Amino acid sequence: MDTQHNTALTRALAEVPGPLPTSGVIHITLPHTDRFTVVGNHLAQHPDLSCTAVGIAVRIQSLPQGAKMGIKALATHCKEGEKRIAAALRELEAHGYLRRVRDRLPSGRIITRTVFCNRPAALLHPRRPAAEAPAPVQEPAPVPVRIPMAAPPAPEAPVAPPAPSAPLFVPRVPPPTAPKAPRRPLPQPSELTPELDRAATALLSDLHRHAPQFTLSEDDVRRLVPGVAAWLERAARPDAIRRALTDDPPQPLKHPAKLLAHRLTELLPPAPPGVDALAALDRPRPRFTVTPFQTCEDCDRAFRSPTPGHCRDCRETRAAYAQAAA
Template identity: 45%
Template structure:
């Protein structure tokens, strides 16, 4: 019973009982090259790895958003959004928001086949210096003669520059019109002008002025008040029909309107002393029905008397 049985066949080990067997083939079309740094990433989830492979396989210009990916795959928007954030964190994806000229906001996505920090460290093949090839040395040890360098081309002849025609100098720009100033300094009007300028940003946020601009423009607004413009009228003129593009210099814009749209001065009324003087008033002349000399009707400042033709004092003077 203790003798060994050499005729019993040994047990064969099972072929690769736990590992996977690859049946590889080399694709010739419709394939995407993915690095093992992504396929075997130790910190990315399986959803993020599969999503990165899908994004790298689509053509440039394909719309890749959370909604389009949720319509394409069974995963919901929450898992897809989480996977996209993972890819952004590890440098495989970047998303930036851009505003179009029509005001619409879009998201621009860029996919990286290697992480962004690794892509910056790699040399640019367009600017990297090419390695120099060593001259071929024959087996006998004789050096290969260097080919002669091509002769340098002769320098191009310098053509004389044609004289420029006499052009008239550009006319100087007209000086800017100065800001209007009030003729009489009124502290109360100056305060109202300062309050109006400091509150213009309530009508439009782009009209927010600095303190020095409010002090510089306040006398001009006071000049408008002096010419009979009401505060609400000045506010409406300064804030009406504003341009749609951004106002980079609101103080310059208000300076132009305060100067170009300045109302005309109101006509001054005569002094009260001149208007109420007796000489300026037309004398009252009573109407007489008959002259004492010729029975003709006439006007006279006093009742009774004679007309002009019958007055002896006028005839004697003539």
Template identity: 45%
Template sequence: MAEQQLSAPPRARFLVRRSASGVTSVSEYQPAQYTIIGHHLSQHHDLSLTAIGLGTHILSLPDGSPVDILTLAEKFPEGRAKIAAALRELEAHGYIERVRERTPQGQFITRTFSYNFPEATRARREREAQAARLAPLRAVPSLQKSPKPKTSDSPSGTSSRTDASTGAAPDADPDPAPVPASDANTAVDVDPTPQPHPDRVPPPPLPQPAAPAPERTRTAAALLATLRRDDDRLLLSERDVHRLAPAVAAWLERGATPDAVRRTLATGLPPDLRHPAALLAHRLTALLPPPLPADQPAEPAQRPPVVPLQNCDGCDRAFRAPSPGCCRDCREANEAPAVAA
């Protein structure tokens, strides 16, 4: 038996050290009063902390709660400028949507829509739009051939059909009946393009500039191509940009600034926008501003008539008067003796 060595060094112990930095979550059960927030919002890399906190607060509110800038500024210590900037960030990334609506009383109100998962909402709308486009094609009835009558050879040599009510089968294999010529020559290819309704009024033509200006047309095309920065639903194809660019150039020709055109096209979009090019074409046509009036030359100011110079009959001094006579000093001198008398 080995002798125990009391002076031997003890076995080294491996200690697990926890990092002093980082977060440690302490979770407690919440039976009620909680809100589910996705990591796409709480860990968003392009949103500021003010916008993330404001988006979380808006998601926790019940429907109908006011979320305007004045109400939020009274709740939180951030000023109106920070809250307005945070709302613009949330609107740019699709977490909220502000739509101006007109009430039956004629007043304008702002309705705010809050989205807890904008990407899923956008994908669902695209699926619904695609299903709506395919609905007319699915509604076209497919031409089917009529069922072939089944015949069988009876013992007496005559042909008899199968009784559908009793389900009796023929004695021998049925012979295929010839297909009628009308069914054989029927075309089964259906044109999927929906035909325009005869009573539908065609849309008015897009406005065109009076004089060609390549620089103005390039500015209009750049404005249309960058509308998706204001709202990602305004993503236009290259063909739509070339088709709508002359209409925007007509606006610029009539004195509208690019910022004014952008606000008119990208503000107050409907929540279920499906055809952005059609909406922009309607706004460019229906809201076309009138041309600026031509600058009229200003009328020259009328100068007062010039009073001619006259020589005084008494002192021969020059003075201005409409007719010859005496100056003021001579008239006063002539009037003084008459008053004294």
């Protein structure tokens, strides 16, 4: 059976200017007259954004002003799940396209507004408004005029350049190129005794029997011994230390010593409480006297009082009757 050809596609290909490429994509560009959204190549070809984040950004740009664009609202119109949509929104926020700002209404209520910018780089470097731009001056045609000799004009005072304006849009999440904070040092024990040194060395040297990917060199063991000794000094059990260091490692694990140093630093347990702190826990707490409920003898209303009797309203009524009778 012969292959069917689309005559409309063939005609459109014939109208493409220039020779057609032998490989790669061929663009047939038809002008839009309604229902279209302009998307910049900085977003469509962003090197650090996933395709999901780019698609979510295009979806958000196509929405009208004031449309719902939360995770659940987007999930009702997209095939991606809420987790992938949330991850895409975090990517867009990290690169400045999305921002969440808190605003106070005239009534005093605080709300969170979600702002999407289609060109965050332009907000970081705002252009000079057109109103501030100097108007062009039309020079008149030259006319021959005799000018008498005069003293040279005084030099004009230098004009200070305008101060740079603050950026209008600052991402809440720093970009990947931002300088990272220095790493915290490996924890150290108050005193590296021979007993702590031997116990920490034995624990690190034995890790590969429980998790083969944590096979360490002798230099790595000596470098990590103070961190394990700090854990042992804080009364951490060896099996608890082993689980905290080796559970759920990333796959593949390229640098086991770096991962152990990170976990020894970030997961360091607190120091055990002293004798005074434990004694404070066992100390009896002061008791507070709670006034019991009573039932009013006239209206059966419940009220708090150390003794039975009448509630406040009934006492006031009785006092008014007694004053009137007197």
